[in-house]
Amino acid sequence: ETGVTxxxxxxxxxxxxxxxxxxxQHLGHNAMYWYKQxxxxxxxxxxxxxxxxxTENNSVPSRFxxxxxxxxxxxxxxxxxxxxxxxxxLCASSRTVDEQFFGPGTRLTVL
Amino acid sequence: xxxxEEDPQALSIQEGENATMNCSYKTSINNLQWYRQNSGRGLVxxxxxxSNEREKHSGRLRVTLDTSxxxxxxxxxxxxxxxxxxxFCARIQGAQKLxxxxxxxxxxxx
Numbered sequence: 001e002t003g004v005t006x007x008x009x010x011x012x013x014x015x016x017x018x019x020x021x022x023x024x025q026h027l028g029h030n031a032m033y034w035y036k037q038x039x040x041x042x043x044x045x046x047x048x049x050x051x052x053x054x055t056e057n058n059s060v061p062s063r064f065x066x067x068x069x070x071x072x073x074x075x076x077x078x079x080x081x082x083x084x085x086x087x088x089x090l091c092a093s094s095r096t097v098d099e100q101f102f103g104p105g106t107r108l109t110v111l
Numbered sequence: 112x113x114x115x116e117e118d119p120q121a122l123s124i125q126e127g128e129n130a131t132m133n134c135s136y137k138t139s140i141n142n143l144q145w146y147r148q149n150s151g152r153g154l155v156x157x158x159x160x161x162s163n164e165r166e167k168h169s170g171r172l173r174v175t176l177d178t179s180x181x182x183x184x185x186x187x188x189x190x191x192x193x194x195x196x197x198x199f200c201a202r203i204q205g206a207q208k209l210x211x212x213x214x215x216x217x218x219x220x221x
Contacts, residue, residue: 002153031207043154043199043211056208090153097207098142102153 003027006091006103013081014111021076021106023091032074033100034066035090043090049074081110116212117200123218130187132215134200135180143176143183144201148214154199157185190219 004025013019023032034046048056049068063085065077074091086109092100118133134143142161146154160167160176160183167174173186187194197214204210 002155004153006153033209042213045208045210048207050207055206058208088151092153097203097209098144098159099156100154100209102146102155104153105151107151 002101002103004091004093004101004103006089006106008106009104010107010109012109012111013078015081015083017081018077018079020078021089021091021108023074023076023093023103025072025093025101025103027093027095027101029093029095029101030071031094031097032068032071033092033094034074034076035092037088037090037105039087046076078108081108083110086110117198117215119215120213121216121218123220124190125220126190126192128190130190130194130217130219132185132198132217134183134185134212136183136200136202136212137181138202138204140178140202142203143174144209145172145174145183145185146199146201146211148197148199150196157198187217190217192219192221195219 007022032049036044045058046060047066052068063080067075088105090105091103094100116135144159145157148154158169158174160174171188176183197216199211199214201209201211
């Protein structure tokens, strides 16, 4: 266990659904990250939050909406997704960028 | 591509053998990191090597860095079945962005 938890672990949703992914860390880290991992593609950084402020948005479509209410929690709100958005979504946290701690991921399938 | 390139993409060896994975990159770095990912799970940080270091050890792991060739290698000695996983190198881009390579999928056969 890395100290970063993600829920749900698996999610199946239709293209018209709205769902949210949750990430939680109690490691005292100030930075939190969302990554997308698709089959046969490198891990892609989506968003970075530092002390609850978004510091990086890697040209992510607006159908993905992140929220960071405090330094321990990070959400990814999903709406009107496409089948190509099916992937493993990984959350990570860190004190410095030198070592990131990853959650187990949410396996998302969009029908 | 600005991302690292791992080589080989897949590696299959017998238990007890050594496994070597390579990573190349294109821009200058302050450090290079290696992560492991078990199938469908999150990544686990293995080791970080700084640009002024040439070699670093951690248990059965040995990482080398050649900044003149912009390459790094990860050696796992005396491999075990539990080492079966994907291995990624990663470097920092900008202030907080960690850029990962495509990864090497390592299979240890009993």
